Amino acid sequence: MRQLIVILGCLSVLAFTLGAPSVRAQAPAPLKAEALRDWTTMKDRMMKIADAMPADKFGYKSTPAQRSYAEQVMHVVIVDNAILRLLRPQTPAPATNQAATSKAEVLKALSDSFDWGAATIREQTDETIVHVEQVPDVLSFLGPSTRSRLVSFMLGHTWDVYGQMAVYLRLNGIVPPASATP
Numbered sequence: 001m002r003q004l005i006v007i008l009g010c011l012s013v014l015a016f017t018l019g020a021p022s023v024r025a026q027a028p029a030p031l032k033a034e035a036l037r038d039w040t041t042m043k044d045r046m047m048k049i050a051d052a053m054p055a056d057k058f059g060y061k062s063t064p065a066q067r068s069y070a071e072q073v074m075h076v077v078i079v080d081n082a083i084l085r086l087l088r089p090q091t092p093a094p095a096t097n098q099a100a101t102s103k104a105e106v107l108k109a110l111s112d113s114f115d116w117g118a119a120t121i122r123e124q125t126d127e128t129i130v131h132v133e134q135v136p137d138v139l140s141f142l143g144p145s146t147r148s149r150l151v152s153f154m155l156g157h158t159w160d161v162y163g164q165m166a167v168y169l170r171l172n173g174i175v176p177p178a179s180a181t182p
Contacts (some may be wrong), residue, residue, distance in 0.1 A: 030126045035151045043114035048177040049165050055103035069168050070101045076161050077113040080154050086133050087147050089120035
C-alpha cells in the first residue's frame with residue numbers, strides 16, 4: 001500500500017510538471033528589443049512633460065541655484081548624446097544647440113536626441129549590446145559597462161530629471177501629463 005501511495009504521488013508530480021508551462025521553454029526577450037521599447041516609451045513621456053510647460057515658463061527655476069526648465073531638458077539631451085557616442089553608432093549625431101532655451105528649440109533637441117538614440121539602439125545586435133565599453137572618467141563610477149547597461153543608465157538618469165520636471169510643473173500649477181486624468 002505504501003509503495004502504491006509513493007507511485008501515485010510521483011505520477012501526480014510528473015503529470016503536474018508535464019502540464020505546467022516550462023520556464024526554460026520561454027526564451028528571454030532580446031536585450032535590444034527591450035532597450036528600444038523602453039527608449040521609445042521614455043521619448044513619449046519626456047516629450048509630453050517637456051511640452052506641458054508653457055513657452056514663457058521655460059526659464060522658470062524652482063530656486064535660483066537650480067537649473068531652469070529648459071536647462072533640465074537640455075541636461076537630458078547633453079548627457080544622453082554623450083553616452084550614446086560610447087555605443088559607437090554609425091548614424092551621425094544630430095546638430096544640437098546645447099545652449100537652447102526656447103521651447104521650440106529645446107523640444108526639437110529632445111526629439112532629435114531620442115530619435116538618434118533609437119537609431120543607435122537599432123544598430124545594435126543582441127551580441128553587440130552586451131559588448132563591454134570603457135567609460136570616460138565622468139562615468140567612472142559605472143566602471144566598464146555593457147552597452148545595454150549604458151542605455152539603462154540613460155533611462156534611469158532621464159527618469160530622475162523627469163521627476164524634477166514634474167515638480168517644476170506643479171510649482172507652476174500644472175498637473176504633469178502622466179498624472180492628469182484622461
